[in-house]
Amino acid sequence: MNITIQDIIQYLTAHVELPENTVDRLITGSSDQTVTGVFVTFMPTQHVIEHAVQRGANLIIAHESPFYNHHSHTDWLANDPVYETKKSLIDEAGISIYRCHDIIHRFQPDGITEGLIQALGWSSYVEQQLAEADILSFPEGRTAQAIAHHVKSSLGIDYVRVAGNAEIVCRRAAVLVGFRGNGHVTIPLIQNEQLDLIIAGEGFEWETPEYIRDAVQQGKSKALIMMGHAESEASGMKLLADRLAERFPELSVRFIGEKPVYTVI
Template sequence: MKLTVQSVMDALMKPARSLERTVDGLVFGRAEEEVRGIAVVFMPTQRALEQAAGLGANLVIAHEGAFYSHADQTGSSSAGPVYETKKRLILEAGMSLFRFHDYIHKYEPDLVTEGLVHELGWERFVVKRRPEAAIAELPPASLKAIAEVAKERLGIPYIRTLGDPEQRCAKAAVLVGYRGGGGVTIPLFEEEDVDLVVYGEGPEWETPEYVRDALAQGRKKGVIVLGHAESEAPGMRLLARRLQEAFPQIPVHSLQNEPLFQMM
């Protein structure tokens, strides 16, 4: 029995409750198309799509949108050579592109957060899972030491920190993606009494400024900012492994994007 694009999408969305409003869905391709290979990636960049085509993967599962907008899935609201070249690649390669953003975050627990927790090596330290974060009680270590371990385990060249590098941290909140805003992190500092928050990205005038004032008041708080992709790519790698287990007859490729920024 052939495996169709629709079958894969149904399997991915089944663990989460149905959503009335979502950006998830089949952006390009046909639901009835037979799947010959799957490529899973955080961001469907030009290079990632070229790599998927070279691997013979005709179904690409991407967490973020291909056209530089959370809402505009097909790039139809904009025109230009970058948009058109990318669309031409997808169409000429005969790819089906499935945006898988909202449903994966609605897994219990959130599969993207679980991927990051796993790659940090903190599964056994998690004491509470909130919809937006995992709370971990860690063996006490300095902020600097935790940051260095995070860089090594995630394979990223740099991260940003805020706080005394020698400050001992023992209770951390782990968040992914754009959950670094003060409306999300400050309650974790205050309600969960964490001394460290690890997140992808967020407004710099919210959480970092809260922590700066807390430090000025003598409160021992710290922040590790990984980057949006760096925090969520582990979840997509976890998804790829689960897909390979679910569909062993189909090759599943986990594609990795190069770091977006360079340190000068």
């Protein structure tokens, strides 16, 4: 039996209640298309789309929008040469792109956080799963610097950014994926959960990092590790690809990663 894009969308949304203003939708293509192959990715970059075309996959399930803004608006990109080239490639190849952002964050537990925790090998350290973060307890304790090195090696990334005291021994930490690293989220967590360390994807640089700097100046042992937005969420999309491959064994389902968008010079 042919599997359509709508079949896969129904599987993804079967047990999830999406908000009225959800960004999750079929951005390009038609739900009636028969699926020839599936690429699952964090960001549907030019490279990912070209690779899908080469491999004969006509469905890309992406966590973020292909068009550089959260709501996938394109009116502001009219006549932009980068947008036009990318959109032409998508249309000419008949690629359907389905946005899976709100869905996976509403899995129980949050699918993006679960994927990251598994990739880091920290499932046994999870003490509590909150909507915005997983709270971890490291019984033996480890320094923030050692944790930073573990994150790099586990995720295969070249760098993370650290603020605060990298030498402190951390026993309690919070892991926050994506753009959850802002002060209004992290600062109450630090106090309410008595945390030594925040491990986040990204956030405004003048909020949580500055709070950590002031805390250290005051003699308080606190630290922050920023992984990067994509680096914190790609593992969750890989976990989704694994689950789709199990559910649809007759399809070719592949997770496609990207190189970090930044290089350190």
